[in-house]
Amino acid sequence: MHVRTRIAVIGAGLGGLTVAGLLQRRGHQVTVHEQAPGFGRIGAGIILSANAVKVLRHLGIEAALLDTGICPAAFLSRDWVTGETSFALPLDAATEARFGAAFLNIHRADLHDILRAALAPGSLHLGHRLEDMRETPQGVALRFANGEALEADIVIGGDGIHSRLRALLFGEAPPRFTGRMAQRAIFPTARLGGLPVDDCTKWWGPDRHALSYFLTSRRDELYVMASVPGAHWDGTDLSRPLPRDAFLASFDQATPALRRLVEGATECAVWPICDRPRDDRWHQGRAVLLGDACHPVRPYMAAGGASAIEDAAALARCLHEFDDAAEAFHHYAATRIPRVAEVQRISLANTWMRGPEEALDWFFGHDAMAAPLAVPA
Ligand SMILES: Cc1cc2nc3c(=O)[nH]c(=O)nc-3n(C[C@H](O)[C@H](O)[C@H](O)COP(=O)(O)OP(=O)(O)OC[C@H]3O[C@@H](n4cnc5c(N)ncnc54)[C@H](O)[C@@H]3O)c2cc1C
Numbered sequence: 001m002h003v004r005t006r007i008a009v010i011g012a013g014l015g016g017l018t019v020a021g022l023l024q025r026r027g028h029q030v031t032v033h034e035q036a037p038g039f040g041r042i043g044a045g046i047i048l049s050a051n052a053v054k055v056l057r058h059l060g061i062e063a064a065l066l067d068t069g070i071c072p073a074a075f076l077s078r079d080w081v082t083g084e085t086s087f088a089l090p091l092d093a094a095t096e097a098r099f100g101a102a103f104l105n106i107h108r109a110d111l112h113d114i115l116r117a118a119l120a121p122g123s124l125h126l127g128h129r130l131e132d133m134r135e136t137p138q139g140v141a142l143r144f145a146n147g148e149a150l151e152a153d154i155v156i157g158g159d160g161i162h163s164r165l166r167a168l169l170f171g172e173a174p175p176r177f178t179g180r181m182a183q184r185a186i187f188p189t190a191r192l193g194g195l196p197v198d199d200c201t202k203w204w205g206p207d208r209h210a211l212s213y214f215l216t217s218r219r220d221e222l223y224v225m226a227s228v229p230g231a232h233w234d235g236t237d238l239s240r241p242l243p244r245d246a247f248l249a250s251f252d253q254a255t256p257a258l259r260r261l262v263e264g265a266t267e268c269a270v271w272p273i274c275d276r277p278r279d280d281r282w283h284q285g286r287a288v289l290l291g292d293a294c295h296p297v298r299p300y301m302a303a304g305g306a307s308a309i310e311d312a313a314a315l316a317r318c319l320h321e322f323d324d325a326a327e328a329f330h331h332y333a334a335t336r337i338p339r340v341a342e343v344q345r346i347s348l349a350n351t352w353m354r355g356p357e358e359a360l361d362w363f364f365g366h367d368a369m370a371a372p373l374a375v376p377a
Helices: 014-025 050-059 062-068 093-099 108-117 164-170 244-249 256-262 304-321 325-349
Strands: 007-010 030-033 045-048 074-079 085-090 104-107 130-135 140-144 149-152 154-157 176-188 200-204 209-214 221-229 240-242 268-275 287-289
Touching (some): 007 014, 007 149, 014 050, 014 108, 030 149, 045 304, 050 093, 050 304, 062 108, 130 164, 140 154, 164 287, 176 244, 240 244, 244 256, 244 268, 287 325, 304 325
Parallel strands (some): 007 030, 074 200
Antiparallel strands (some): 045 104, 130 140, 140 149, 209 221
């Protein structure tokens, strides 16, 4: 292993922040370049399964995550119309021991704050939107929309589903709109007037589903995300406000328990759900991709973020172990692609944890920091 001095990460998302933090902790010099000028508190939560938490503990942030988010008592699958429970996974000490870490639900903004705080001071550069990249004899030359330029030995694209780095490497290919919308709302639990609410439930409907979960261990903030049919999405904006009535109307046919729960919503928003057909081109030359930049999935297994975090773990290990970047990238891709392909397949089918027949250990029990790295074919 030699310490790398010039690694540039594009995008301060879940994957980008994780890979940067892990590499920095091993002595490599990494800078992160994020297009946003700052971070707002967008209205969304995220489920961090045990496999993701096992990686994040290597950043020294597990306690902060546990303090800020909530370990739900159980994950429940319930029928949208009848309310009947088809599956329950207790998230107790036995489950934590089985999978090697707790499950966590958390506000995305809180997760980002904690991940950013784990970076080396001064290594995050906001307002840096990657525009162009070309290979040089020494490495890569990066150009940003703010006029700044940077030379690096390696560039890591953690720039999400609309990845500019991916387009520069393999050509423009806009994400595919799936004909589904994600409607989201976060609201104080106090608005429900004492209605009993389970910690984390997936509600399965005939043509739609929803997730409802608390975002804090005080159980004072609830998040509801519904995936509903939507014919088209015009324009390039990533999300839009949604009238409360339109949000409630999506639940017209729902069991009274769910209808009463969503009554608490105040401000709502809608996002288009997009993905991309599987594409196993994850690296070229001195550039490599991770997370949604190379494998965006429909959010039906709650595994896109966890997969980006696992990618970050495998990539950091490969870059640390192999001096040659190409060798590192080949090992990384060989390690990750078969596993991610399975996540993509299950996410598309939308079957994960609907009933008790699923095998859960291969996903939740995985430890991306310790699992053997695959040898490229
Ligand atoms: C409705 C919904 C619910 C979901 N729920 C879950 C869940 O419960 N659990 C889970 O694990 N996953 C979930 N996911 C998936 C998860 O959000 C994504 O898979 C995850 O955020 C991908 O992480 P990433 O680091 O690859 O990209 P992102 O987190 O999207 O980060 C990309 C970053 O790159 C920046 N960027 C983009 N372009 C540029 C550029 N040109 N230059 C510089 N910076 C740039 C962006 O501003 C952003 O900060 C959900 C997704 C959706 C849509």
